[in-house]
Amino acid sequence: MNSFKEKFFNLLLGMFVGDTKIEGKGGFVNLLKIKKKYFENEFKLKLQEKIEEILKIYPEFESELFEKLYTFFSRYFSESGSIYFVNTPSYHQIYEKIYTDKEDVILFWKTRDLYYIKTDRIFKSLEIKIEENGRECKFCFDASKLEYKKANEKREVIYELDEERTTKEKIYFYVYYSERGKTTKIDEILKKLKKKEIKITEDILEKAFKRFEQQSEVDYFIHKNAKAFLTEQLKLYIYNYLFKERQDWTKERLDQIYKFQEIAELIIDFVSKFEDELVKIWNKPRFVFNSNYVITLDRIVKQNKEKGFEIIEKILNHKNFNEQVKEWKELGIIDENFDKNKIIQTSLTGKELNKKYQFLPIDTKYFKDLEIEILSLFDDLDNQLDGWLIKSENYQALNTILPKFKEKIQTIYIDPPFNKEQDADYLYNVKYKDSTWITLLENRLRLARDLLKDTGSIFVRCDYNGNMYVRLLMNEIFGEENFRNEISVSRISKQDPKVKRFNTAIDSLYFYSRSEKFLFNLLFKNLVKAKSERWHAMDSQGQGQPLYIFGYLFEPPKGRHWTYGQEKIKQMEEEGKIRLKCKKCGYIHTSGIWKGCPQCQNKNEIKVEYLLTPTEVKQIDSNWTDIPGSSPGWDFNPVPNSE
Known part of the structure; x- marks a missing residue:
């Protein structure tokens, strides 16, 4: 097999299967497995038949055909099987629009027109050798039981000793992602190994774990319109090849180029069909696995006094009531002196709620057997709710609620994960490639715009790592004419005398409207000293x-x-x-x-x-640095922003 033929088929294998053996569990891994079957059972056979058909006519064209196929597709197929500008050195002369008739400056990035899925490491089972003081230790890591991350939650890799397979010659571990704070119990592992008369130090174990975790992290995307993108790039590639230099083309030579085009279009057709299916799956509204309602005591009574007090008494005597009390204490709503017997009081007019406790929130997750009874008190529950709190991957949540809330939202505030230079102590990732971060944000901002009313506005908080991208991205999605303000807000001040630069004191809050019809009320604040x-x-x-x-x-x-x-x-x-x-x-x-x-x-x-x-107030402008960078006193991570 010539080198380009081998490279080309390896490239296709990577495109359909990914640059790794597919192991483990999880939604995205299942899609990769479907993709692998699609490649092996359908696509590969049809492609080989078409290539053989062409090479019967032009056998001398084989080497060049595979060279051209590899050269073209290697520009756009990534190691994760995603399609975008992957390998674009200047001598490839790849073209893309960087301005339009309307805008002379637009934001271009490599992963434009993609859906960002997640960043993850697709771990493969691995054997590792660690040498220590002239002794070789062999470790085998089994990733077949690992269930991959659903989105961008931050989860640690943990290890469990496989005692059955472990011998003095080789130590076996199962690999998992941590759940509910579970960690690798190194002390227990060392004790179990000692029972098997295997002498291993904690340092050697840590080295083996670190070596396993060095498997590269990759970004996963789905192209919004793979066929249009690859077809356009193919046309540019062929045009550039034919007209780069002036020369006479024979009929046979032109026919060979057309045959290359046929093969390339066949590949594009197969690749884009699967990609289109992935787009449908990604944008399909999700099912709600679980829903709970939080309703204050006064509202329960207000709907139906007699029935309301009857339900409250059931809640007070419920087996899970202590769990509700525990939550109230954690939130600081009640103190240690709380007495449930004082919630309902009796007066001359009958039962009434103690004013001290009338706004206590009842969470139906603790009282599922009473939930229907509570909800039946409300005639129009949707319109009587003050809001929804959704726990979900946010793109999927926005996409799922879009049919219900399209063009109905007045105000949106988002504080996306800042694209920091290094990872930080958050429950989600904050370190991305710039192009990945822009795509993540673009996907969600487009949905946000669809949710806003004509009179609505959106506020996006960002810092110096992403300000230059956010402004251009917001201009593209909401229109430069709908930019209203760049508001300066304080951030938590951290003085570091070792850093050779000024302390970063502010973040930016970008204020855009949906249209010219947006609602806006002037805000005022009291002056410390009134002006006469x-x-x-x-x-x-x-x-x-x-x-x-x-x-x-x-x-x-x-x-x-x-x-x-x-x-x-x-x-x-x-x-x-x-x-x-x-x-x-x-x-x-x-x-x-x-x-x-x-x-x-x-x-x-x-x-x-x-x-x-004379005036006692001042009109608020775009300088909001007079308020703290965050709201202290909240036992919450990350700390909520003051604005």
């Missing part, structure tokens, strides 16, 4: 025209314009809210035609002032 009535210069930045003030035509100062127009100035003269102040002697003119200063005869060196009314 005072006079202020009546000129603002930017050159303007002369206007009549007290019957005299005054030129504004150079580079300035009069703050108010002619009509407003006339009104202010009548109300006594404008005056002229002589710059030479300080004379004040408040009424009548201005003929010059009666004290020093100065006529033009005048300061025009208007009267500001």
